[in-house]
Amino acid sequence: MIETSTNLDWYKGPTLLEALDQISEPKRPSDKPLRLQLQDVYKIGGFRRGYIASNSEDDPAKKAANFTYQDILMNYHGQIGNTYAPVLDYHASPVPVSISEMVPTEPMVVETFFEYPPTLGSFSRQGHASDCCCWCYQECLEEGPDQCQDGGIAIAGCH
Secondary structure, three states, X not given: OOOOOHHHOOOOOOOHHHHXXXXXXXOOOOOOOOOEEOOOOOOXXXXXXXXXXXXOOOOOOOEEEEEEEEEEEEOOOOOOOOOOOOEEEEOOEXXXXXXXXXXXXXXXXXXXXXXXOOOOOEEEEEOOOOOEEEEEEEEEEEEOOOOEEEOOEEEEOOO
């Protein structure tokens, strides 16, 4: 793992340390407005789990009625069709959706994966413990109702 072994003559790839050294650091979106994901909920009025707080003047967070996505589904033991109704974990909030065209059954706030990687542009599906599925949000097709404004902060939420 650390150095090439004479016991593994057939292996021509890098050692573990060489492979780790070849990993490049991801580009951070430091040129974008700050987005904070609310995960823990305290008894503070106005904010709820799954809400996104952003600057109301500079690229405010928006609700999306429809959006496109790219999915990665691993170890799923069932059929996916028009009756499939997963629960997505998005911005630390569960959002039930239907899969006819992956339409949220509750309003949700979305940011594109390409604009706000890695956490604000992705979500996962709730299911059985052995299921593993994640999606990358790619494009807003139709914006939902406006978000509320609170002292220069745009608050868009799922509830």
